[in-house]
Amino acid sequence: MKNIKHIFLNEVTDQIKSKEAKKFVAVELGYHLKETKKVWIEKGLSESEAEIKAVEQMGSPVKLGQQLNKLHRPKIDWLLVILFVTTLGLGFLPLFSLGYMNEGHFSTFKMIIALISGTAALGIMLIDYRKWKKHGWVFYTIGMLILFLLRFFSNTTVNGLPLLRIPPITFESLMAVPFFFLAWASFFSNNRFKVWQFGILLLIPLFFFLALPSVSNAYIYTVMVFVMLWWSTFTRKTVLFIWSFSFSILILLGVISWNTLKDYQLVRFLAFLNPEKYYDGAGYLILRAKDLLSKAGWFGNHLDKQVFIPEAHTNFVFVSFTYYYGWLFAIALVVILSLFVARIIVVMNKIHDPFGKLLLIGAVALYGVQLGTNVGMSLGVVPLISMSLPFISYGLMPTLLNSILIGVVLSVYRRKDITSNQGFI
Numbered sequence: 001m002k003n004i005k006h007i008f009l010n011e012v013t014d015q016i017k018s019k020e021a022k023k024f025v026a027v028e029l030g031y032h033l034k035e036t037k038k039v040w041i042e043k044g045l046s047e048s049e050a051e052i053k054a055v056e057q058m059g060s061p062v063k064l065g066q067q068l069n070k071l072h073r074p075k076i077d078w079l080l081v082i083l084f085v086t087t088l089g090l091g092f093l094p095l096f097s098l099g100y101m102n103e104g105h106f107s108t109f110k111m112i113i114a115l116i117s118g119t120a121a122l123g124i125m126l127i128d129y130r131k132w133k134k135h136g137w138v139f140y141t142i143g144m145l146i147l148f149l150l151r152f153f154s155n156t157t158v159n160g161l162p163l164l165r166i167p168p169i170t171f172e173s174l175m176a177v178p179f180f181f182l183a184w185a186s187f188f189s190n191n192r193f194k195v196w197q198f199g200i201l202l203l204i205p206l207f208f209f210l211a212l213p214s215v216s217n218a219y220i221y222t223v224m225v226f227v228m229l230w231w232s233t234f235t236r237k238t239v240l241f242i243w244s245f246s247f248s249i250l251i252l253l254g255v256i257s258w259n260t261l262k263d264y265q266l267v268r269f270l271a272f273l274n275p276e277k278y279y280d281g282a283g284y285l286i287l288r289a290k291d292l293l294s295k296a297g298w299f300g301n302h303l304d305k306q307v308f309i310p311e312a313h314t315n316f317v318f319v320s321f322t323y324y325y326g327w328l329f330a331i332a333l334v335v336i337l338s339l340f341v342a343r344i345i346v347v348m349n350k351i352h353d354p355f356g357k358l359l360l361i362g363a364v365a366l367y368g369v370q371l372g373t374n375v376g377m378s379l380g381v382v383p384l385i386s387m388s389l390p391f392i393s394y395g396l397m398p399t400l401l402n403s404i405l406i407g408v409v410l411s412v413y414r415r416k417d418i419t420s421n422q423g424f425i
Contacts (some may be wrong), residue, residue, distance in 0.1 A: 004051055004052060004055055005030070005033055005051055005054075005055060005157050007118060007151075007314070008033075008058065008061050009026055009029060009030060009033075011061035011062060012025065012026075012029060012061045012064055013025060013026050014254070015036065015061075015062060015064075015068070016068060017073070018073060018074050018418075019130055020074070020418055024418045025068050025229055029058075032208055033051075033054045033055065033058070036053075036054040036057060037050045037051050037053075037054040038050075040053045040054060041189045045113050051409065057098040058212050070134065072250075072275055073417075074414045074415065074418075075413060075414055075416065075417065076125075076410065076413075077343070077347065077409070077410055077413040077414075079343060080340070080343050080344075080347075080409060080410060080413070081410070083336065083339055083340055083343065084118075084121060084391075084403075084406050085118075086336065087336060087337065087340075087390070087391040087392070088114045088117065088118065088391055088399075090282075090333065090336070090391070090392060091110070091114070091391050091392050091393075091394075092110060093111060093325065093392075094312065094313050094317050094320055094321055094324075094392065094394070095107065095313060095323065095394070097302070097320065097321075097325065098309075098312055098313060098320065098324075098325035099113065099305055101315065106313075106394070109396075110394065113394075113395075113396050113398075113399050113400075116396065116400060117399050117402075117403035118402050118403070120403045120404055121403045121404070121406045121407035121410065122407070122408060123407065124404060124407025124408055124410070125330075125407050125410035125411050125414060126411075127411055128411070129355075129356060129359060129408065129412050129413065129415065130353070130356075130415070131356065132182050132185070132186065132355075132357045133185075133189060134186070135182075135186065135188070136182070136183045136184075136185075136186025137183070137186075139179045139180070139182040139183040139186070139203065140180065140187075142176075142179045143176040143177075143179035143180045143183060143205060144173060144176075144204065144205060144208070145174040146173070146175050146179070146211070147173060147176050147205060147208035147209065149164050149171060150162050150163070150164055150171060150172070150173055150208075150210070150212060151208055151211060151212060158277055159386070160183050160213075161173070161212065161213075161214060161386075162212055172397055173209060173212055173214040173217045174214075174217055174397045174398065174401060175397060176205070176217075177211055177217060177220065177221060177224075177401060178401060178404045179368070180205060180221060180224075180406075181224060181359075181362050181363075181366060181405075182359075184224070184225055184358075184362065185200065185228065185355060185358040185359045185362055186355070187232075188228055188229065188231070188232035188233065188234075188358050189232075189354050189355040189358055190233065191233050193232070193233060193234075195220065195234070195238060195242065198242070199227075202222075202225055205221060206218055206221065206222060209221060215385055215386075216385045216386045216387050216390055219369070219385065220366060220369050220370065220373075220387075223365055223366075223369045224362055224365045224366050224369070226243065226246070227361060227362070227364075227365035228358055228361055228362045228365060229242065229243075230361075231354075231357060231358055231361050232358075233354075267282050268282045268383075269383070270282075271283040271286065272383045272384070274285065275287050275290075275380070285310055285311075285316075285384060285391060286380050286384065288309075288310060289316060289319045289378055289379075289380065290380055292307070292319050292322075292323045293319060293322055293323070293378070293379070295323065296322045296323045296326055296327055296330070296394075297326055297327065297396035298326050298327050298328045299325075299326040299328060299329075300322070300323060300325040300326030300329065301323060301324060302324060302325075304323075304324075307323070309323065311396040313386070313393065314393050314394055314395060315374070315377070315384075315387060315393070316378060317374075317376040317388075317389050317392050317393045317394070318330070318333075318374060318375055318389050318392070319378045321333060321392065322378075332400065333392070334371075334375060336383070337371055337389075337390060337391070337392075338371070340390075340406075341364055341367065341371070342369060344364050344367075344409055345364065347360060347409065347412070347413050347416075348360045348361065348364075349414055350413075351412060351413075353412075356412040356415075356416075359408050359409075359412055360408075360409060360412060363405040363406075363408055363409050366401070366402075366405055367389060367390055367402060367405055370387060370388060370389070370390050370398075370402070371389070372389055373385070373387045374387045374388060374389040374390075375389070390402045405420075
């Protein structure tokens with residue numbers, strides 16, 4: 001008789017296939033049985049009689065287990081998976097239009113990128129994201145270690161950015177971003193996290209990003225943190241104060257540093273404001289992008305293989321995509337890429353776990369700032385920086401970063417019915 005509760009729980013959980021759901025159901029159902037047992041004891045039954053009554057009240061353990069198995073079965077967001085696979089496929093189109101698919105290096109490496117990215121997203125989806133919550137300091141330390149190694153031990157540079165090559169791995173500053181993403185989700189979900197800690201932990205990586213220098217990564221890192229801040233455990237009043245104070249400091253630093261800008265930095269900024277005046281220098285890329293977009297038409301220039309498009313498969317991939325396939329296809333591409341943001345926001349409204357919600361918010365911020373900046377840069381409304389178009393630009397790390405974000409979203413979605421259905425009986 002003493003083991004009737006355990007026998008009942010075992011019969012229920014035997015019907016549940018997911019190991020994660022088994023543990024969740026056992027804890028929740030055990031708690032419910034304990035509370036029901038107390039009620040019967042208060043009515044005058046003995047402990048053993050009360051336990052029998054509580055178990056009987058649950059009904060058939062097999063039927064209950066089957067119902068709970070259906071309710072708590074891990075889910076896959078197939079819409080997000082379809083979007084992910086579709087955009088990985090669309091990433092090959094710029095290589096076709098530029099004639100790069102005929103070159104073994106580009107085509108092979110692009111396929112490897114797609115394979116690695118898909119595997120990463122799948123692998124992360126299968127990991128229980130809740131395990132990450134307790135390891136914020138570990139993730140932060142890993143991110144800082146990457147930046148530290150790049151700052152002091154880099155052994156090569158590409159486009160002015162320091163890299164650390166330890167074959168077969170090449171470390172770059174963008175590798176630190178996903179670790180900081182997980183770290184800040186952990187910090188912001190901690191009720192004991194203080195404002196002074198926020199300030200210190202924000203500025204240290206930012207200093208390293210700027211010292212490398214990697215302005216684009218400093219930019220997306222900052223946007224990510226300040227967007228996630230709104231959904232942190234800090235009060236709205238505190239968040240608004242931090243935003244206002246940070247914005248004021250940014251303006252002050254801008255005013256102070258204006259006279260200390262180097263000539264090429266000043267010219268680059270002025271060229272963004274008035275590219276025609278610097279047509280033979282810093283304004284060339286802006287004017288070239290504007291010219292190509294104006295000639296794209298609705299259906300593009302499929303046969304024009306001789307035109308020169310700077311950074312056609314990386315930072316200006318949207319320009320080359322639009323020029324060759326037309327504005328109709330370009331608009332469709334932006335819509336497809338924007339559906340990621342829309343879908344994650346929809347999923348966010350179904351998540352009640354604060355840590356899971358913070359992960360989704362951070363994913364939206366990181367993905368959205370890349371998408372908006374790259375398209376805006378191509379259209380001439382955002383200053384030129386090194387920024388990839390998610391899943392479309394050529395390159396391993398940018399694609400892998402966004403694949404990791406998709407994997408995190410899929411991991412949270414997969415467990416939404418395990419973390420949000422408290423008190424399901």
